[in-house]
Amino acid sequence: xxxxxxxxxxxxxxxxxxxxxxxxxxxxxxxxxxxxxxxxxxxxxxxxxxxxxxxxxxxxxxxxxxxxxxxxxxxxxxxxxxxxxxxxxxxxxxxxxxxxxxxxxxxxxxxxxxxxxxxxxxxxxxxxxxxxxxxxxxxxxxxxxxxxxxxxxxxxxxxxxxxxxxxxxxxxxxxxxxxxxxxxxxxxxxxxxxxxxxxxxxxxxxxxxxxxxxxxxxxxxxxxxxxxxxxxxxxxxxxxxxxxxxxxxxxxxxxxxxxxxxxxxxxxxxxxxxxxxxxxxxxxxxxxxxxxxxxxxxxxxxxxxxxxxxxxxxxxxxxxxxxxxxxxxxxxxxxxxxxxxxxxxxxxxxxxxxxxxxxxxxxxxxxxxxxxxxxxxxxxxxxxxxxxxxxxxxxxxxxxxxxxxxxxxxxxxxxxxxxxxxxxxxxxxxxxxxxxxxxxxxxxxxxxxxxxxxxxxxxxxxxxxxxxxxxxxxxxxxxxxxxxxxxxxxxxxxxxxxxxxxxxxxxxxxxxxxxxxxxxxxxxxxxxxxxxxxxxxxxxxxxxxxxxxxxxxxxxxxxxxxxxxxxxxxxxxxxxxxxxxxxxxxxxxxxxxxxxxxxxxxxxxxxxxxxxxxxxxxxxxxxxxxxxxxxxxxxxxxxxxxxxxxxxxxxxxxxxxxxxxxxxxxxxxxxxxxxxxxxxxxxxxxxxxxxxxx
Numbered sequence: 001x002x003x004x005x006x007x008x009x010x011x012x013x014x015x016x017x018x019x020x021x022x023x024x025x026x027x028x029x030x031x032x033x034x035x036x037x038x039x040x041x042x043x044x045x046x047x048x049x050x051x052x053x054x055x056x057x058x059x060x061x062x063x064x065x066x067x068x069x070x071x072x073x074x075x076x077x078x079x080x081x082x083x084x085x086x087x088x089x090x091x092x093x094x095x096x097x098x099x100x101x102x103x104x105x106x107x108x109x110x111x112x113x114x115x116x117x118x119x120x121x122x123x124x125x126x127x128x129x130x131x132x133x134x135x136x137x138x139x140x141x142x143x144x145x146x147x148x149x150x151x152x153x154x155x156x157x158x159x160x161x162x163x164x165x166x167x168x169x170x171x172x173x174x175x176x177x178x179x180x181x182x183x184x185x186x187x188x189x190x191x192x193x194x195x196x197x198x199x200x201x202x203x204x205x206x207x208x209x210x211x212x213x214x215x216x217x218x219x220x221x222x223x224x225x226x227x228x229x230x231x232x233x234x235x236x237x238x239x240x241x242x243x244x245x246x247x248x249x250x251x252x253x254x255x256x257x258x259x260x261x262x263x264x265x266x267x268x269x270x271x272x273x274x275x276x277x278x279x280x281x282x283x284x285x286x287x288x289x290x291x292x293x294x295x296x297x298x299x300x301x302x303x304x305x306x307x308x309x310x311x312x313x314x315x316x317x318x319x320x321x322x323x324x325x326x327x328x329x330x331x332x333x334x335x336x337x338x339x340x341x342x343x344x345x346x347x348x349x350x351x352x353x354x355x356x357x358x359x360x361x362x363x364x365x366x367x368x369x370x371x372x373x374x375x376x377x378x379x380x381x382x383x384x385x386x387x388x389x390x391x392x393x394x395x396x397x398x399x400x401x402x403x404x405x406x407x408x409x410x411x412x413x414x415x416x417x418x419x420x421x422x423x424x425x426x427x428x429x430x431x432x433x434x435x436x437x438x439x440x441x442x443x444x445x446x447x448x449x450x451x452x453x454x455x456x457x458x459x460x461x462x463x464x465x466x467x468x469x470x471x472x473x474x475x476x477x478x479x480x481x482x483x484x485x486x487x488x489x490x491x492x493x494x495x496x497x498x499x500x501x502x503x504x505x506x507x508x509x510x511x512x513x514x515x516x517x518x519x520x521x522x523x524x525x526x527x528x529x530x531x532x533x534x535x536x537x538x539x540x541x542x543x544x545x546x547x548x549x550x551x552x553x554x555x556x557x558x559x560x561x562x563x564x565x566x567x568x569x570x571x572x573x574x575x576x577x578x579x580x581x582x583x584x585x586x587x588x589x590x591x592x593x594x595x596x597x598x599x600x601x602x603x604x605x606x607x608x609x610x611x612x613x614x615x616x617x618x619x620x621x622x623x624x625x626x627x628x629x630x631x632x633x634x635x636x637x638x639x640x641x642x643x644x645x646x647x648x649x650x651x652x653x654x655x656x657x658x659x660x661x662x663x664x665x666x667x668x669x670x671x672x673x674x675x676x677x678x679x680x681x682x683x684x685x686x687x688x689x690x691x692x693x694x
Contacts, residue, residue, distance in 0.1 A: 074155040081151040082107075085144050092141075093570070093578040094134040099141055102128070103148050110152040115227050117153040118234055119241030121146065121220060122664075125657055126289055127248040131277035132496070133463055135577045138198040138209045142657060146216050153223045160225040167617045168670055172218075174610035179214050179419070182603040183207045185411075186418025195448070196440045199577045201281070201590065202427065206420035213656030217663035224671060231672045235632040238668060239296040242639075246293035247316055249274050249286065253323040259538050260493075260500055261326070266378025272326035273496040278657070280496060282587025284650035285658060287332025290324045291642035292665060294336065295343040299635040302347050302360060314367065321368045325375040328384055331649045339642025340368065346626045346634020395593060395649065398432065402592040402601060405429035416604035420654065423590050436589040437546060439582060441573060442553060448573040449477075449555035452487065452546045456586035459490065461543040462579050464559055464567045466491075466530035472567075474504075474524055474542075475558040477517045480550055484510040487552045488545040491524055493538035497583055500538060503527045517555070542568070591654060595647030598654060615644070615666060622669035636669035 085103065089096045106124075109116045124145055131137045164172070186207035191197075197205050227234050252275045257263055261270035273279045274286035297320065301313035324336050344361045375381070405425050406412050417425060427435055437455035441448055450460060466472070478487060486509065492502035504524045511518050529540050542559060546552055559567040569579040584590070592598050599607045619637060626634035643662050646652065653659040 074151075078151045078155045081147050085148050088139070088144060092134065093136070093575065094130050099130075099144075103144060106145060107148050107152045110149050111156060114153045114156045114223075115234060115237050117149050118224060118227065118237040119244070120149055122238060122241035122661075123244040123248070125661065126245045127252070127275055129275055129277050132280075132581050133579070135199075135580045137277065138205070143212065143216075146220075150216075150219050150223055154226070157223070157226040160222070160228060162225055162228055165617065165621060165670065167613075168621070171610070171614040171617045174606075175214075175614050176218075178415075178603045178607040178610040179211055181415050182419045182607060183211050184418075185415055186421050186602075195443055195576065200438075200440065201420070202424045202438065204418075204421075206423075207418055210420045210654055210656055210659060213653070213659030214663065216656070217660045217667070220660070220664055221667045221671070224668065228671065232632065235636075235668070235672050239300055239632075239635070242293045242296040243300055243313075243316070246290070246297055246320060249289060249293070250316065250319045250323045253286070253326055254319065255535075256495055257326050259536065260495060260498070266325070266328075266375050267380055269380050270498055271328045272323065274323075274327075276657075277496070277581070278655040280581065280583040281590035282497075282584070283591060283655070284329055284331055284646050284652065285655070287324060287327045287329040288335060288643060288646040288650070288652055288658065289661075290320055290327075291332060291335035291339045291646055292639040292661065294320050295339050295635045295638040295642070298340065298343045298364065299347070299631060301364065302357070303631065314364070317364065318367060318371050321371045322375065325372055325381070328381055330384060330388060331646050335642040335646035338645045339638045340365075342638035342641055343635050346638060347631050349627060349629055349631075349634065398588050399592065399594060399597055401430055401432050402426070402597065404431075406601060412604065414604045414606050416600065416602045416607055419602050422592055422598070422601055422654070426589050430589070432588070434586050434589060436584055436586055441576060447555070448576070449479075449553050450544070450573055450580075451551060451553050452544065453551050454546055454549050456584065456589065457488075457545050458582055458584045458586075459541075459543040459545045460580055460582050461490075461494075461541040462568060462581070463539055464491075464542050466526045466540045466567070467561070468526055468528050468531040470526045470530075471562050472524045472526060473558070473560045474522045475556075475560070476520055477555045478508060478511055478520045479515065479517045479553040479555075480511045481514055482550040483512060483514050485550045485552055486510045486546075487554060488543075489522065490541075490543040490545065491526075491529070492541060492543070493529060494541045494543075495539055497585075501528060503529055511552075591651040593650055595644070595650065595652055598651040615640075618666040618670040625672070630672070632672045633669055636665060636672065640665045640669055 086100075089100050089103075092099065106120050109120065124142065128142050128145060130141050134140070187204050191204060193205065197203050198209075200206075224234055224238075253272045254263070256272050256274070257270075261268050261272065272286070274289070276283075276285040276289070279285050294317065297313055297317055301310055301317065304310055304313070321336075324332055344365060347361060348357055402422065406417050423436075426432075427438070435455045437458035438453040439458060439460050440451050440453075442451045443449075452458070452460060472491075474489065474491075486507040489504055489506055489508055490499065490502055491504040492499040494500065503526055504522070508520050508522065509518075530537060532538075542557075544554055555572060557568050557571045561567070570576075573580075587593075592601055596608070599611055603610070619640060622633045622637040622640075626637055640662070643652070643665060647662075653662060
């Protein structure tokens, strides 16, 4: 029984975005921050000469681009994409009708108001993640949302006449070339897709999984450009989307902390992981998201004039600080501090009422510290902080090993090993003492089965519905090429990484004959698993794993209660890995654990050059605008900086959602440099040059 909570949250969020944000950011409202100094002078002249026509109606109409009637080509593309999404939904294993409702609601909202796409997509990024239930992570529900939402937005907007900054064009061209070359290198020599091509990080097609994040980011930013007749309004929608996504993440983390670690227990070793399924192989995804989303929340708190919204925003800021502390991530602490600190500084620049703004910022910072400091004193947090030196040594050795496993030729040095090739290269070449266990599908005479290879523990698992104090009969077939081999069995309460109560954690019966399928049966009492109401129930997972030195194979899994139906879906693996996901205790084997080194490994020095130029241009444009009082640019700059700080000690961009997020943050920071912020001092507003609108 799949948990539809994430989908329900997505439905609610889509409705909230359209109604609340529409009220907060009305399409026909123009604030002073949206008017350039030249326009202000025109308005003053109009007021002094009342017989002249007032430009206000023209400005109101320009607040958002006019809706474009669907032309044959965009409408045909929309119909084609919709047909593709419907086909994909027809085979999706988890709540396809409910997911279809989410996609339809999003498309309808964008059809009537295209700018809502700038809020819907960032709001859905963290929460529309069903991989633990569906088992799919190559082409997932977020891709479907992006496809239908962006295509609808393109069909309803006109082409943009706004030209990118020449330096930004060059940086994007280099970045595109780097991704194309490194993707091709990962895909060569070409291998025809097989049954495991799209369910493993060891597949060369992993390059396409990651690279789609770049493609989606470019399409998203192009749509933002089409909606960029009023940059301030576009940014408001994007900021609301990031804030709603942050609220959803915090809710998930607070619930997770209540269920597993205890709300105020910071002495246990449980670390909250949030809704990001990519964390199943480790990674700083949730702390990174908290760091990059909070600047947009702070921006909205400071700039809103509605005291109820400001009060709600402050409450969410405190909850976000709590959620960050629940990750117990030293790297996350640094990124969060940098992002929030830069945001608060940016909001001070160019404000006429500096004392009032200083008091507001001081109160916000003090409230966040008041939450963080007591939690920071927890025994496990202190233990983690005391291990910084030792962990840095481990990480440095891992970096050295990671760079040493590259091919030793000039082509690799310049263009890298190829996008997404680190897990495979580490498995075959690393000299480190750990190697992950691998899992794959096997096929014989039209019969599919699960194959698990030896290595550091990896859990192939499925979320199952259980009732407390019930007897369950676990049945499956087991085979190995070596007699006497077993497979590990676990039935535990578990969210992403850490198990809680387990009623089974043992080895199965051993195989008696080599190469022969052997039936295995075990009686399990569920104990307290599945107890509580729906909102207080912990997820329960059935897992298979191996510690042994031989490959084992599993098929025809059943978990049958005394009175009821089998709780396992896709028991015979005839639908690939649908409903089966995996998690691992060994994280270093899957990531080089540093974004700069990951770029060097995947894309070589050419990729390093492309990214350095890209960030130099985008952050330079945003920094100049922030210095002149553009608070929206300052918030985007701070978010991007927070991402980069977290990325010093974590790869992050080896998952497409976070590659998409990083590129969008940086490009948004560069795109909104045309609109001075409300209250910016006149001396800081440009009167000529590229920041001046005609």
